[in-house]
Amino acid sequence: MNWTEWANDAVATLAMSSGQGDEAWVGLFAPGGTYQDPVTAQTSDVAAVFAVTRSSFPDWEMTVTSASGDSTGGVMEWIGRGHLPHGPAVVLHGCSVIDLSSEAKVVRWRDYFSMGEFARQASMP
Numbered sequence: 001m002n003w004t005e006w007a008n009d010a011v012a013t014l015a016m017s018s019g020q021g022d023e024a025w026v027g028l029f030a031p032g033g034t035y036q037d038p039v040t041a042q043t044s045d046v047a048a049v050f051a052v053t054r055s056s057f058p059d060w061e062m063t064v065t066s067a068s069g070d071s072t073g074g075v076m077e078w079i080g081r082g083h084l085p086h087g088p089a090v091v092l093h094g095c096s097v098i099d100l101s102s103e104a105k106v107v108r109w110r111d112y113f114s115m116g117e118f119a120r121q122a123s124m125p
Helices: 003-012 023-027 046-056 115-122
Strands: 029-036 061-070 073-083 089-100 106-113
Touching (some): 003 061, 003 073, 029 046, 106 115
Parallel strands (some): 029 106
Antiparallel strands (some): 089 106
């Protein structure tokens, strides 16, 4: 398995500008697989994560800047960009730690990014 390719394909499922629904994102996860980030408590309702992302950032997109892993999971650094509904552009630098099942489905996905940086950018006029 090529981890960098997997990571790029995975973040592409969150490109809100593509107009796709949540099927590709949800399809990355094993049954019972969970997602978590600084504002989202660990949840297996990954369709809701997609819906919140879409409503918070209708034009959200991510670029993988670095990735390392194998068939059991890995890490990726990314830059996410989007505009909040009330207008400010937000650029977040973060990383994801992902554990995969033997079928290359997400068992656990944890995102890490600075909420302070988010708050600073979100409050800009």
